[in-house]
Amino acid sequence: MFFHPIMRTKRTIIISNRLPIRIERQHGKLNIIPSEGGLATGLNSIYQEEGSLWIGWPGFVPHNEEEKLVVTTQLASLNLIPVFLTEGELEGYYEGFSNEVLWPIFHYHPSYAVYEQFYWETYSTVNEKFAQKIFEQNLLDSDKIWIHDYQLMLLPQLVRKHNAKLAIGYFQHIPFPPDELFRGIPWRDELLQGLLGADLIAFHTFNDTQHFLNACTHIIGTPIQNNYLRIGGRSVYVEVFPMGIDYEKFHELAQSVAIQERASEIRSSYKNQKFILSVDRLDYSKGILERLKAYESLLQHYPSLINQVVLYMLVVPSRDTVPKYKELHDEINRIVGHINAVYGTNEWTPISYFYNSYNIMELSALYVSADICLVTSLRDGMNLVCKEFIASKVTNNGVLILSEMAGASKELIGPLLVNPNSIHQIREAIRTAINMPLNEQRTRLDDSLEVVKKFNVRHWVKIFFKRLIEIKSIQKQEIARRISPEIINNMLSQYNSSKRNLFFLDYDGTLISFNKDAEAAIPTHQLNETLAQLQANPNNQVVIISGRPKQTLANWFAQKKYFLVAEHGAWSNYPDYQWHTKNHISTRWKYPIKHIMSKFANITAGAFVEEKNYSLAWHYRKVQSGLGNLRSLELVDNLRYLLPHHGLQLLMGNKVIEVKNSELNKGKAAMEIVNHFQPDFIFAIGDDATDEDMFLELPKDTFTVNVGGRKSAARYYIESQLDVLDLIKKFTNPTHK
Numbered sequence: 001m002f003f004h005p006i007m008r009t010k011r012t013i014i015i016s017n018r019l020p021i022r023i024e025r026q027h028g029k030l031n032i033i034p035s036e037g038g039l040a041t042g043l044n045s046i047y048q049e050e051g052s053l054w055i056g057w058p059g060f061v062p063h064n065e066e067e068k069l070v071v072t073t074q075l076a077s078l079n080l081i082p083v084f085l086t087e088g089e090l091e092g093y094y095e096g097f098s099n100e101v102l103w104p105i106f107h108y109h110p111s112y113a114v115y116e117q118f119y120w121e122t123y124s125t126v127n128e129k130f131a132q133k134i135f136e137q138n139l140l141d142s143d144k145i146w147i148h149d150y151q152l153m154l155l156p157q158l159v160r161k162h163n164a165k166l167a168i169g170y171f172q173h174i175p176f177p178p179d180e181l182f183r184g185i186p187w188r189d190e191l192l193q194g195l196l197g198a199d200l201i202a203f204h205t206f207n208d209t210q211h212f213l214n215a216c217t218h219i220i221g222t223p224i225q226n227n228y229l230r231i232g233g234r235s236v237y238v239e240v241f242p243m244g245i246d247y248e249k250f251h252e253l254a255q256s257v258a259i260q261e262r263a264s265e266i267r268s269s270y271k272n273q274k275f276i277l278s279v280d281r282l283d284y285s286k287g288i289l290e291r292l293k294a295y296e297s298l299l300q301h302y303p304s305l306i307n308q309v310v311l312y313m314l315v316v317p318s319r320d321t322v323p324k325y326k327e328l329h330d331e332i333n334r335i336v337g338h339i340n341a342v343y344g345t346n347e348w349t350p351i352s353y354f355y356n357s358y359n360i361m362e363l364s365a366l367y368v369s370a371d372i373c374l375v376t377s378l379r380d381g382m383n384l385v386c387k388e389f390i391a392s393k394v395t396n397n398g399v400l401i402l403s404e405m406a407g408a409s410k411e412l413i414g415p416l417l418v419n420p421n422s423i424h425q426i427r428e429a430i431r432t433a434i435n436m437p438l439n440e441q442r443t444r445l446d447d448s449l450e451v452v453k454k455f456n457v458r459h460w461v462k463i464f465f466k467r468l469i470e471i472k473s474i475q476k477q478e479i480a481r482r483i484s485p486e487i488i489n490n491m492l493s494q495y496n497s498s499k500r501n502l503f504f505l506d507y508d509g510t511l512i513s514f515n516k517d518a519e520a521a522i523p524t525h526q527l528n529e530t531l532a533q534l535q536a537n538p539n540n541q542v543v544i545i546s547g548r549p550k551q552t553l554a555n556w557f558a559q560k561k562y563f564l565v566a567e568h569g570a571w572s573n574y575p576d577y578q579w580h581t582k583n584h585i586s587t588r589w590k591y592p593i594k595h596i597m598s599k600f601a602n603i604t605a606g607a608f609v610e611e612k613n614y615s616l617a618w619h620y621r622k623v624q625s626g627l628g629n630l631r632s633l634e635l636v637d638n639l640r641y642l643l644p645h646h647g648l649q650l651l652m653g654n655k656v657i658e659v660k661n662s663e664l665n666k667g668k669a670a671m672e673i674v675n676h677f678q679p680d681f682i683f684a685i686g687d688d689a690t691d692e693d694m695f696l697e698l699p700k701d702t703f704t705v706n707v708g709g710r711k712s713a714a715r716y717y718i719e720s721q722l723d724v725l726d727l728i729k730k731f732t733n734p735t736h737k
Contacts, residue, residue, distance in 0.1 A: 010051075010142045010143070010144070011049070011050075011051035011052045011053070011143055011144070012046050012047070012049070012052045012053075012143070012144045012145075012146060012465075013052065013053045013054075013055065013134065013137060013139075013143055013144070013145050013146070014043055014046065014047050014052075014053070014054040014055070014146050014148070015054075015055045015056065015130060015134065015145065015146070015147045015148065015152060015155065016039070016054070016055075016056045016147075016148035016149060016151075016152070017056060017057055017094070017098075017148075017149060017151040017152065018056050018057055018058075018059055019054060019055075019056040019057065019058050019059065019075070019080050019082065020034065020035040020039070020040030020043070020044075020047075020054065020056075020080075021033060021034055021035055021058065021059070021075070021078070021080065022035065022059050023058055023059055023060045023071065025060075030067065030070060030071060030074075032071075032074055032075065032078075039148070039173075039243075039457075042243075042244075042246070042457030042458060042460060042461050043461060045458075046461060047079050047080070048078075048079055049079075052079060053079050053080070053081050053137060054079060054080050054081070055080075055081045055083060055130065055133055055134060055137075056080075056081075056082070056083060057082070057083050057084075057085055058071055058075065058080075058082040058083075058084070061084070061085070061086065061087055061090070062084060068082075068084055081133060081137070083129060083130055083133050085126065085129075088122070089122055089125070089126050089129075091122075092116075092118055092119050092121070092122025092123065092126075093119075093122045093123045093125070093126035093151070094151065095319070095322065096114075096116060096118070096119035096122060096123070097116075097119035097120055097122065097123035098123070098150060098151045099319065099322065100112070100113065100114040100116075100119065100322075101113050101114065101115060101119060101120075101185060102150045102151075102153075102185075103150070103174070103285075105177055105181055105182065105184065105185055106150060106174050106175055106176065106177050107174070107175065107177075107284075107285040107378070107379045108175075108177060108181065108378070108379050109284065109285070110181060110184055112284070112324055113184070113185075115185075115186055120186070120187050123154070124154060124190075127152060127153075127154035127155050127158060127194075128154075128158060130152060130155055131155055131158035131159060131162070134155075134159060134162075135162055139162070139163055139166065141163065141165040141166065143166055143167070144166075144167045144169070144465065144468065145159055145166055145167065145168045145169065146169045146170075146171070146464070146465075146468075147159075147168070147169065147170045147171075147198070148170075148171055148173065149171070149172060149173045149174070150172060150173075150174055153191045153194045153195055154190065154191070154194035155194065155197075156168050156170050156194060156195055156196070156197035156198035157193055157194045157195075157196065157197030158194070158197070159197060160197035160198075161197070167199055167468050167469070167471075167472045168197060168198045168199050168200075169198060169199065169200045169201075169202070169464060169465075169468045170195060170198040170200070170201045170202070171202045171203075171241070171243075171464065172201075172202070172203050172204075172208070172381070173204070173243070173381050173382070174381040175203075175204075175205075175207075175208055175211075175379055175380070175381050175407070176203055176208040176209075176211045176212045176215075177211060178211050178214070179211060179214040179215040179217075179218045179219060182211070182215050182219070183215075183218075183219055188215070188219055189219065189220055192215060192216055192219060192220050193220070195212075196216070196222070196229070196231045196236055198236065199234065199236060199237070199468060199471050199472060199475065200236075200237050200239060200464070200467055200468045200471050201236065201237070201238050201239070202238070202239045202240070202241045202464060202467075203238075203239075203240060203241075203381075204240070204241075204242045204243060204381050204382045204407035205240060205242065205407045205410045206240050206410070207410075208240075208381075208407075209227065209238045209239070209240055212238060213227070213229070213238055214626065216229055217625060217626075218625055218626065225710055225711075227239065230708065230709050230710070230719075233478075233482065233709065233719050234475055234478075235471070235474060235475060235478060235709070237467070237471050239467060241460055241463060241464050241467075242382060242407060242408075242410070242411050242455060242460070243382050243384070243457065243460050244387065244452065244455045244456040244457045244458075244459060244460045245384050245387045245388055245391060245452065245456060245457055246456065246457050246458075247391045247452055247453050247456040247457075248456070249360075250364060250367070250388050250391035250392050251391050251392070251394055251453075253360070253361070253364040253392070254364055254367065254368050254391070254392040254393070254394065254395075255394070255395070258361070259361065259364050259365050259368055260368065262361070262362070262365035263365045263366075263368040263369045265365075266365060266366065266369040267369050270310050270312075272308075273307070273308055273309055273310045273348075274305075274308060274309045274310070274371045274372065274434050275310060275312060275369055275370050275371045275372070276295075276309060276310065276311045276312065276370070276371065276372040276373075276374055276430065277312050277314075277366055277367070277369070277370035277372065277373050277374065277389075278291060278311065278312070278313045278314070278373070278374045278375070278376075279314045279316075279363065279366070279385045280314070280315055280316065280377075280385075281315070281316045281318045282315050282316065282317055282318040282319070282320060282325055282328065282329060282332075282355075283318060283319075283325070283328075284324060284325070284328050284378075285377060285378050285379050285380065286376070286377050286378070286380075287376035287377050287378040287403060287420040288313075288315065288328070288332055288376075289328070289331060289332065289335065290376055290378070290420055290421060290423065290426065291313075291374060291376040291420075291426065292313075292332070292335045292336065292339065292351075293335070293423050294376070294423045294426035294427045294430070295311050295339065295350070295351070295427075295430070296335075296338075296339050296343075297423050297424075297427045298427045298430050298431065299339070299343050299350065301427065302431060305431075305434070306343060306345075306348070306350075307345070307347070307348045309350075309434065310348075310349070310350065310351070310352060311350065311351045311352070311374075312351075312352045312354075312366065312370070313336070313351055313352065313353045313354070314354050314356070314358060314366070315332065315353070315354070315355050316356070316357050316358075317355060317356070317357065329355070332353075336351050336353045339351055363388070364392060367388060367389045367392035367393070368392050368393075368396060370389065370398055371397075371398055371399065371433075371434075372398065372399050372400075372401060372430065372433045372434070373385070373386060373389040373398065373399070373400050373401070374401050374426075374430070375400070375401065375402050375403055375406060375408075376401075376403045376418065376420040376426055377403045377405055377406045377420060378403070378405055378420050378421070379405050379406075380403065380405065380406035380407060380408075381407050382406070382407040382408055383402075383403075383406040383407065383408050384408075386400055386402050386406070386408050386412065386415065387408060387412075387452050390412070390445065390448045390449055390452045391449070391452050391453075393445050393449070394449065397438055397441040397442055397445065398441060398445065399416065399433035399436055399441055399444070400412070400414065400415040400416070400444075400445075400448070401415065401416045401418060401426070401429045401430065401433055402415035402416070402417055402418070403417075403418060403419075403420040404417045404418065404419060404420075405419075405420055411451055411455070412448045412451055412452075413444075413447040413448055413451060414443070414444030414445060414446070414447040414448040415444070415448065416429045416432060416433060478709065478717075481714075481715065481716050481717050482709070482716070482717060482718070482719070483705065483716050483717065483718045483723075483727065487716060488727075488730060491683070491703050491730075492730060492731070494681055494703075495681050495683075495731060498539070498679075498680035498681035499539050499680055500539065500541075500677065500678065500679045500680045500681070501537075501539050501540045501541065501679060501680065501681045501682075501683070501731075502541050502543065502673070502674065502677055502679035502681070502682045502683070503534060503540065503541065503542050503543060503682075503683045503684075503728075503731075504543045504545050504666075504670050504682070504683070504684035504685070504686075504694060504698075505531075505542065505543065505544050505545065505684075505685055505728075506544075506545060506546060506666075506685060506686035506687060506688075506690075506691050507544055507545075507546040507548060507553075508521060508546065508547070508548070508654070508687075509654050509686075509687035509688060509707060509708075509721060510685055510686055510687045510691075510707050510721060510724055511523070511527055511531075511544070511724060511725075512524070512527065512721075513721050513722070514621070514654055514655070514721070515621075516621050516622050517622075518610075518619065518621070522556065523556050523557075526725060527725065530725050530728055530729055530732065531560070531562065531728075532560075533729075533732040534728060534731055534732050535560070535561055535562060536732075537731075537732070540731070541563065541677065541679075542561075542562040542563070543562065543563040543564075543565060543574075543670070543673060544557065544562055544563070544564050544565070545565040545569075545666050545669065545670060545686075545694065546564075546565065546566060546568075547566075547567060547568050547612075547615070547617070547651075547653070547658060547690055548566055548567070549566055549567060549612045549613070550564070550566035550567065550570075550571040550579055550613070552566075553566050554573075554579070561577075563575075563577075563673065565666070565669045565670075565673075567612045567613060567614055567615050567660070567664070568615065568651075568658075568660055568664050568665055568666050568669065568690060569582075569664045569665060569666060569668055569669030569672075570582060570585065570612070570613055570614035570615065570660070570661075570664050571613065572669060572672075572673075574672075574673050574676075575673075575676065575677075581613065581614075582614070582663070582664070585614055585661050585663060585664070586661070587613075587614060588646075589642070589646035589648060589661075590611070590616060592642055593616050593639065593642060593646075593648070593659050594609060594611065594616055596635070596638050596639060596642075597609045597616060597618045597635065597657075597659075600618065600631055600634065600635045600638075601618065603631075604620065604623055604627065604628070604631045605623065605624075606620065606621075606622035606623040606624070606628075607619065607620045607622070607623050607628070607631065608622075614660060614661060614664060615658055615659060615660035615661075615664070616658070616659050616660075617656050617657070617658040617659075618632070618635060618656065618657040618658075619655065619656050620632055620655050620656070620657075621654075621655035621656070623655075628655065632652070632657055635657055636650065636652070636657060639657075639659065643659070647661065647662050647663075648660065648661060648662060649661070649662040649664075649665065651689055651690050652689055653688045653689055653690050654687065654688050658690070665690075665693040665694075666686075666690060666691060666693050666694040667693030667694045667695075667696055667697030667698070668693070668697065670684070670694050670697060670698055671697050671698070674698065674699070681703075682698060682699065682701075682702040682703065683702070683703045683705075683731070684698055684702055684703070684704045684705070684714075685704075685705040685706075685707065685724065685727075685728075686705075686706065686707065686714075687706065687707035687708055687721065691706070691714075692712065692713050695712065695713040695714045696713045702715075703715065703716070704716065705717060705718060705727070706718075707720070707721055707723075707724060708720070708721075
């Protein structure tokens, strides 16, 4: 009897630096305590599904192999897989590279970065250790991998190399810095390549996505196409998915009798004082010192507030053995002591400061109690404290003061936004909040509540996976369009059975690689040899169809039996090898267009205007990358109003903006030849927007091929210009005849 193997259901594997638990040693036993963090809550339903897993460091270093086995066994029942790290690995990978290289750079403190080779080597080793743990899970192509945060930036590429068919997502919970800051990391190329192993890379804010895309373009030279990049034959998408909180949990806690009673106790301790709450982990990115200075400034400038306000400041311990954090801790203690000593009285302490961790119940009571929540991060990926405060204010009022440098400021509508470096702004925002009418407080809270409620943590998980699945579908469609051996065999079969074969070949970016110096992009010996072999077959006719001037094509291909189409169809030597032009085409439009193009060339080093008989081209291939893109968009904006008036078409090619009469395009030029030549077989290949007219106009059964894999009307694509001649040679190979 034959038994079918049991099919494993689709599963999700989550990987993060820490597992959603903590382990405590008590009375000789190891106790596993679930985490109450936002990420753990959001992913709870995912990793607890049958077969799904969460892989990460369990948060402790076992004393021996027996402890490893005990922890591994207990965690397995929770669908958790531990990656055990040694003290040395934690020092180099976590305390070292993650927190003394990536953290300061990503939070805009480059002077704090410590570039130790040992840190990098350990970071690489630990990422490989995580990868090996993933590989041990018997991966199937249907598995979805979701990697979290900056500690594991190399992991997507390591997983991709193991199995290229997996759906791999990456989410970064901290900011991504501008490319010039990121450039300072000696291992920046490896980090970017590591992330680009993912199919979907997501951040909290639009600014973070742009910084990442700019880094890919300016540092490793990967061109951007809207919000995706082409890497090794794949489209990698970069998206904005701001993380939410467990809205229902905080809302329900805030309404519970226990929390309401605890909130009343807290308020009674501070009598009728305005209760200002701040909750932070100990970190120099949180703006704690600036907040304290602003609070002192408030008491200095508005002495009437003495005895009327209290700053309840909770700082959660973190990395306080690291020198920078210890310095910060000591300075907070000093300033708090100073303010309380100078302004405090026997009946009133200006700051209630706690260096401790609170459970979620106590935090909820503090949110309910607070009149003002003060968040002054100097740089924050998102900051969920402000969202937790909002979710706790459905029935009671309060004011959120929020740093404009926190990711949440790009999403929430109602807060008072402040520059966290401005002591004056923070001070005045506190005063405004103290005096804000209740109806305005309610309006501002309600505006933010709608966002916090809808875009909760479960919604965040849902839209991330939905997009990841969509991207895999897009990639499958792309693979179906990619030139494959089957497609080539089909193409050659039709070619071999045809007697009149027509080949439309674009030049720049297709037959020859893109060159910063346009005049240097001359035909190579290999290109001339390949074209000659193709034309040598009496059944074949080569047509080089380009935006180049006719004189350039004539010089390069003189005495050849190729038909040449120049300036997108303005000139052609078909059918008698003599140049013909469209005599009825007006060029009166050239003066105003050239005037604008020249103006932009004069303010952009490296740009120049090329004048052809029936078109004008503004080239920026020699311009600084980001500046060239910016100037080209400005130029297009300035030209748009002239185009309809003169009946012109604007083409955005590869580092070139070209304007020509709309009657001229490669599609019309190609069809004039097709209609007269009457071929049995047509092949057309091109690389940019100017070739799309040709792909659209040619008969549906034409073998149209786009170079580069971008979205195109072409039926097929090849990944690189380097593959073009090899493809064309297929038609010259006698083994296929």
